[in-house]
Amino acid sequence: MLKVNTDLPIKQNYRDAMARLGAAVNIITTDGPAGRAGFTASAVCSVTDSPPMLLVCLNCASSVHPAFSQNQVLCVNTLASGQEELSRRFGGKTPMEERFAGHQWSVLDTGAPVLDGAIVAFDCRIQRVVNVGTHDVLFCEAVAVARNDGEHHGLIYFDRRYHQLSAY
Amino acid sequence: MLKVNTDLPIKQNYRDAMARLGAAVNIITTDGPAGRAGFTASAVCSVTDSPPMLLVCLNCASSVHPAFSQNQVLCVNTLASGQEELSRRFGGKTPMEERFAGHQWSVLDTGAPVLDGAIVAFDCRIQRVVNVGTHDVLFCEAVAVARNDGEHHGLIYFDRRYHQLSAY
Numbered sequence: 001m002l003k004v005n006t007d008l009p010i011k012q013n014y015r016d017a018m019a020r021l022g023a024a025v026n027i028i029t030t031d032g033p034a035g036r037a038g039f040t041a042s043a044v045c046s047v048t049d050s051p052p053m054l055l056v057c058l059n060c061a062s063s064v065h066p067a068f069s070q071n072q073v074l075c076v077n078t079l080a081s082g083q084e085e086l087s088r089r090f091g092g093k094t095p096m097e098e099r100f101a102g103h104q105w106s107v108l109d110t111g112a113p114v115l116d117g118a119i120v121a122f123d124c125r126i127q128r129v130v131n132v133g134t135h136d137v138l139f140c141e142a143v144a145v146a147r148n149d150g151e152h153h154g155l156i157y158f159d160r161r162y163h164q165l166s167a168y
Numbered sequence: 169m170l171k172v173n174t175d176l177p178i179k180q181n182y183r184d185a186m187a188r189l190g191a192a193v194n195i196i197t198t199d200g201p202a203g204r205a206g207f208t209a210s211a212v213c214s215v216t217d218s219p220p221m222l223l224v225c226l227n228c229a230s231s232v233h234p235a236f237s238q239n240q241v242l243c244v245n246t247l248a249s250g251q252e253e254l255s256r257r258f259g260g261k262t263p264m265e266e267r268f269a270g271h272q273w274s275v276l277d278t279g280a281p282v283l284d285g286a287i288v289a290f291d292c293r294i295q296r297v298v299n300v301g302t303h304d305v306l307f308c309e310a311v312a313v314a315r316n317d318g319e320h321h322g323l324i325y326f327d328r329r330y331h332q333l334s335a336y
Contacts, residue, residue, distance in 0.1 A: 002274075002282065002289055002314035013313040014220035017288040020315065021246050022322045022333055023213065024190045045191065045211040047225050048302045052182035055223075055305070057215050078189050106170075114170065120185040121170055130298055132307055134216045137223070139300055145181040146170035147188065154190045158322050158333045165190055165326045 022158035025079045025087045028056055029105075029113040030064075032071030036113060037064040038099055040091035042157055044076055052142040054122060057135050064096075065136070068126070074140060075112035076122040081153040081164035083117065108144040119154060119167075121146045190326035193247045193255045196224055197273075197281040198232075200239030204281060205232040206267055208259035210325055212244055220310040222290060225303050232264075233304070236294070242308060243280035244290040249321040249332035251285065276312040287322060287335075289314045 005013055023042035030037050043057035054076065058065060068074060079087055090099050104116040108123040115121065124140035131137075154165035173181055191210035198205050211225035222244065226233060236242060247255055258267050272284040276291035283289065292308035299305075322333035 001318070002284055002286060002316050004276065004312060004314045010220055010310070010313065011217050013315075014217055014290075014310050017290060017313045017315055018214045018217075018222075020288045020322065020335075021194075021212070021214075022190070022192045022324050024326075026189075043213040043215070044189070045213050045223075045225065046186045046189075047211070047300050047305060049179050049182055049186075050302055052178055053300060054186075055213075057213065108172070116170055118170060120188045122182075122185060128300075130305075132215050132221060132296075134218055137215060137298075137305075142178070142182050144172060145178065145185045146172045147181075147185055148170050150169070154188065154326050156190050156324055156326075156333060158192075158324075159335050163333050165324060165331050167188070167327050 019160050020158065022156045025155050025157050027077040027079065027086060027090050027115060028074055029077060030068050030071045030074045031111050031113055032073060034067040034070035036100065037067035037096055038090050038113065039064050040087050047139065054124065054140055054142060056138045056140060058138055059135055061134065068138065072126045073110035073112045074124050074126060075114050076124065077115040077118040078120045079155045080117065080119040081155045083155060084162045108146060110143065114146065119148050119152045187328050188326065190324045193323050193325050195245040195247065195254060195258050195283060196242055197245060198236050198239045198242045199279050199281055200241060202235040202238035204268065205235035205264055206258050206281065207232050208255050215307065222292065222308055222310060224306045224308060226306060227303055229302065236306065240294050241278035241280045242292050242294060243282050244292065245283040245286040246288045247323045248285065248287040249323045251323060252330045276314060278311065282314065287316050287320045
């Protein structure tokens, strides 16, 4: 049965509950006048397909925030199972150039880095930014989309652990 | 390797790519002056925890849109594995009262229906609505959160199929 834990503040209850809403793991990248940057995000979802538009939530206090604000482009690189190390590297305090080392990157239309090993990549222009307290919500039009047709399985973060999903 | 399928329009490529971004499955419910309503959604994500705020994307042309607009409250009920039938029922053309039949529902603070068998439930007040073409993005403050401490596994939709995630 569902229970409300009244011993904890709502913020902690909310965080614990959100840990049980499973989500795909993505590396969000950018490049342009403000330089190359990237971070790990699970707060990504589709908004509409006419035109193709997704959203990404970004903490305004994050070190990568200025790069995304200024470059106005980004790529959502959805990770495959086996790429947990890449998720940790882009989610921690690793210096920016080290984050990108040791993997193959290319570009599609916008110049944002595209991870060759991603399961899918959405190359986007940021069309609109809505501030919600600590975070900005970036509404992004997908101008190019690439899929990996190899034998790739999905990666999901759920219950504070990584899980593998079978693609067939 | 990643490939762009140039034979299809961007809209279809986008839909096919989005199918490989795995996501939790939720039943979004409301109740109030405009009556009880509910629909299945995977486009749900956390925005900030200060205050606890999540977002839900809702098609403006959906039959349930007026109920959510007028009631100004909603509950995000995150499904557990085994609840695929409920996902289909709230995602199809089933008449509203039939959708709610045969399951136990309760309420927390707002009066929106809370599914007793959900893995977690976020009871919310809609604070802000941002229109993005065909869809409204509902920014919702969680005023009460409940967790199911039973042996519940997560449910993920990925590659156009349901998948089970182990909670331990």
